[in-house]
Amino acid sequence: MTTLTRIPARLTSREITTGEELGGVELATPDRVASAARRAAAAAPGWAATPADERAALVERAADLLQERTGAAQDLLVREGGAIPGKAFYEVVLAAQELRHGARLAREHTDPPVTASEPDRAATVTRVPLGVVGVIVPWNFPLLLAARSLGPALALGNTVLLKPDPHTPLSGGTLFTEAFADAGLPPGVLEVVYGDADTGGALVQAPDVAMVSFTGSTAVGREIGAQCGRLLKRAVLELGGQNAFVVLDDVDVEQAAAAGAWGSFLHQGQICMSARRHLVHRAVAADYTDALARHAAALRVGDPYREDVQIGPVIDRQQLTAIATAVEQAVAQGARLVTGGRPTGPYYPPTVLADVTEQMDVFHTEVFGPVATVTAVDDDTDAVRLANTSDYGLTAAVYTADPARGEAIGRRLNCGVTHVGDQTVVQDAALPFGGIGASGNGHGFGGPAALEAFTRWHTLTTSSPPRGYPF
Structure with a gap:
């Protein structure tokens, strides 16, 4: 009896100007997206329990590797996305800065002291990871716009399911998988799925994904926001601008x-x-x-x-x-x-x-x-x-x-x-960034905004001695 093996479909990356093939990746079906989300969810508890300094050091190591590979990354950004070399070079630099800023957030963040209303009840409040963060990025700045979510999300203890744009699968996805793998990231902490709108839809719908960080068009952002609302998932939407x-x-x-x-x-x-x-x-x-x-x-x-x-x-x-x-x-x-x-x-x-x-x-x-x-x-x-x-x-x-x-x-x-005293295209990883109206649902990137976006509050109270009640 002959066993038929189904070969996964392939997404081919091509140079804009010549059509020359640059490489290929496996196209993720909805089932494969769900499987990747489950792997990320399984890895989440262990990654969240890893000391913040260790998570930060690993993210910083990935940033170092990304910059060490600037030449290869720059070529991909030029050929896949049509960037001029100067833009591509600085995108690598800025992406590494975003990763390092995420590491800094994890190291420098301290939870605030709080006092419960009743004197015999002690309380602590802490920022904790969300779980699996889904990240969908566009083709125009694939490295930078992925890094501004990956840095804080990973350093603050989340696992990530990343979907790059089908125009830029190598510069928006493969570069990260290689850098983070070589930096020593544990299996499942960063999963990358490749594909089009169907792949993105499957990512948003995946039950194991707790949050979606999306950068792209207003029309698609509205749809993702509506889906996340129905599913009670957090969404950070950075959309168009006039x-x-x-x-x-x-x-x-x-x-x-x-x-x-x-x-x-x-x-x-x-x-x-x-x-x-x-x-x-x-x-x-x-x-x-x-x-x-x-x-x-x-x-x-x-x-x-x-x-x-x-x-x-x-x-x-x-x-x-x-x-x-x-x-x-x-x-x-x-x-x-x-x-x-x-x-x-x-x-x-x-x-x-x-x-x-x-x-x-x-x-x-x-x-x-x-x-x-x-x-x-x-x-x-x-x-x-x-x-x-x-x-x-x-x-x-x-x-x-x-x-x-x-x-x-x-x-x-x-x-x-x-x-x-400047023009509109300014990027600073330390400053909150995001739009209102048709441009998005507020700041989700940069500085304290990233801390708020990629973590949630957890309140713990302790009553000693244990409280008694009349029934």
Whole structure:
């Protein structure tokens, strides 16, 4: 009798620009996701009981290994995700920082002293792990956005079920499995499952998963949030952004335009924190628009693995079409195309749209690509009003030579993070980060926010002598 062996389906990683195969991983079926979750759940008690210093040391060792392998990681980020080498290099650095920050949280955290209301009842409150944390990360910063959950989750005593995006399975998954395995992480503490939306759905539904950390689109985040709500699971959702870059009338225009170009065009604008809406004081709006267009037109576009460029390919044909459609619609509605707007192959050039008004779709809808819109504002109050005319609330920035004026505006902006004297794309592992509204459900990453997100309170009381009761 012949026994048939079913060969698991394979997910192939390919270079964006050439289609060359970079490697392959096993595609996880829903059953395999459930099995991985069970393994993580079985490993959870032992990992939680491991002393915090030991967990932290292991996470730090993984960070060291990741940085030691920067060259290989950088190549994968460039070829799989279309990053330019500089972005890829700093992503490795920032990912290692996120892991180390998680280790620091585990080492430095102390539980607060508490006193029960009744004098003969002693009480302690402690932060304890949640159990299995499911982490779903996108393709644009696969290493960094995984690490900002992996670092605190693992160091604080959770086990993790990680699902990288199917565009970047190697840079978002395999790099971590290798680094943590070589660092000595026990079996089952980090499980990686590869696949598409079905795999992600199975992760969210897995009974052994206590929490889901998701970074991605608002539409998918809403669905995951609804599922977690029904299943009574914790969810940390970091979603899209229609971020405002407010430029005041006291700036050096060239300097402001350079900051605006960085915020809008880094990694082809495929960043949730990208500066989408440039709200510029009318007195400098024309000069700023011209300067921003010059900066955009000067950026070199091409294959980042083989050429010295600053703008690489858009992640896939579907996204390229979506960007082109949004720009065409904006022009049809009255926006002025100053530069860019004409895709070539897998590339979409840095594009500046001027004379954009709040009546246009592009003012309200996130275009996940290298498109900057410029809107003239009458004064600071008008800038605040327009910045807050959005369902999104992730990041914002106020570019000004007057910090006090910038801070006064920044406090009035409805978003999770505001930067004064800077642009919108700023990353710091020590600071809370997260959005409101269509951008997410609040801070779940960075500093004390990560401690709150990846642990829960446990209260223990002791009555001595034991209490007696009348029945």
